[in-house]
Amino acid sequence: MREISTAFSLLGNELASAGVLHNMRILTLSCAACTLIALVGYKAAASDQQVAVFLRTTQRIAQRTDYPVLFVGRIVEKAPGDLPCTTRVGQSATYSVETVLFGFAPPNQVKVTYPKCGLSVTRLPSHDDLLVLAVPSGKDTWTSQQELTIPHTPVNVQKAQALLNGELKNRISEFMRYHGAPHHDDRVVAFEGTVRSPITSWEKPIPCLAQTLVPIDYDVEQVLYGDWTEKRMVVNIGICGNVPGLPILAGKRMIVFAAVSRSLTYGSLYVLIAPHEMAQVKAALGLR
Numbered sequence: 001m002r003e004i005s006t007a008f009s010l011l012g013n014e015l016a017s018a019g020v021l022h023n024m025r026i027l028t029l030s031c032a033a034c035t036l037i038a039l040v041g042y043k044a045a046a047s048d049q050q051v052a053v054f055l056r057t058t059q060r061i062a063q064r065t066d067y068p069v070l071f072v073g074r075i076v077e078k079a080p081g082d083l084p085c086t087t088r089v090g091q092s093a094t095y096s097v098e099t100v101l102f103g104f105a106p107p108n109q110v111k112v113t114y115p116k117c118g119l120s121v122t123r124l125p126s127h128d129d130l131l132v133l134a135v136p137s138g139k140d141t142w143t144s145q146q147e148l149t150i151p152h153t154p155v156n157v158q159k160a161q162a163l164l165n166g167e168l169k170n171r172i173s174e175f176m177r178y179h180g181a182p183h184h185d186d187r188v189v190a191f192e193g194t195v196r197s198p199i200t201s202w203e204k205p206i207p208c209l210a211q212t213l214v215p216i217d218y219d220v221e222q223v224l225y226g227d228w229t230e231k232r233m234v235v236n237i238g239i240c241g242n243v244p245g246l247p248i249l250a251g252k253r254m255i256v257f258a259a260v261s262r263s264l265t266y267g268s269l270y271v272l273i274a275p276h277e278m279a280q281v282k283a284a285l286g287l288r
């Protein structure tokens with residue numbers, strides 16, 4: 001009987017030890033799972049915060065610049081090292097442009113300058129598609145910010161396009177409301193056309209004491225809104241500061257909003273619109 005009792009006691013101890021080990025394994029796996037969930041949640045929160053900053057900055061840029069460009073690209077070349085805060089020269093990254101989602105298409109490869117000091121473009125991923133918002137700052141020169149470069153995902157694209165399309169609608173509505181008002185003698189004409197000749201190039205910026213009216217000659221391809229029967233239209237656009245190199249190039253196709261008066265036909269840089277935004281333009285005008 002004592003032997004049987006001893007045997008049962010030993011068996012009980014082994015089972016208890018096995019149970020403790022089993023419970024410890026479960027506890028270890030549970031802790032690992034909790035850690036993984038926490039890491040995933042942290043990354044998701046960081047990603048959400050990054051996208052929120054991107055959208056806020058994009059809205060601010062879209063309201064202050066004439067034609068921002070949203071594109072999907074991949075970095076093919078980077079400037080080495082960090083940018084010290086003792087210099088005003090920004091670092092640059094050269095992108096291979098895959099898809100233009102908003103604005104006028106840049107070249108297949110575009111060099112984008114990041115002027116913020118302390119930024120190292122070497123930290124930007126080279127093997128991933130990135131969603132980038134940039135603005136032309138001169139001939140063959142583009143500028144962006146670190147906050148305007150985020151991972152390319154369908155959700156990020158949808159949010160960015162929705163914001164920019166909303167800003168485009170606001171621009172059109174503002175132009176129509178001001179120039180189409182009853183107290184104005186103007187009549188608004190919107191058309192799709194092609195630039196016959198580029199604007200005159202200046203070596204130095206135009207002083208902004210008064211805007212210089214620059215005539216742009218267009219071939220009128222199709223009238224979207226208003227009355228216009230001629231095949232050409234010269235639209236005078238007020239420009240000061242740096243003369244833009246884009247999109248006013250010979251042979252460039254675009255959607256143009258013009259205010260036609262008895263003495264002058266004039267427009268604005270902020271309502272020169274890329275042709276692939278036709279659906280958004282028609283929706284803003286109430287057209288099908």
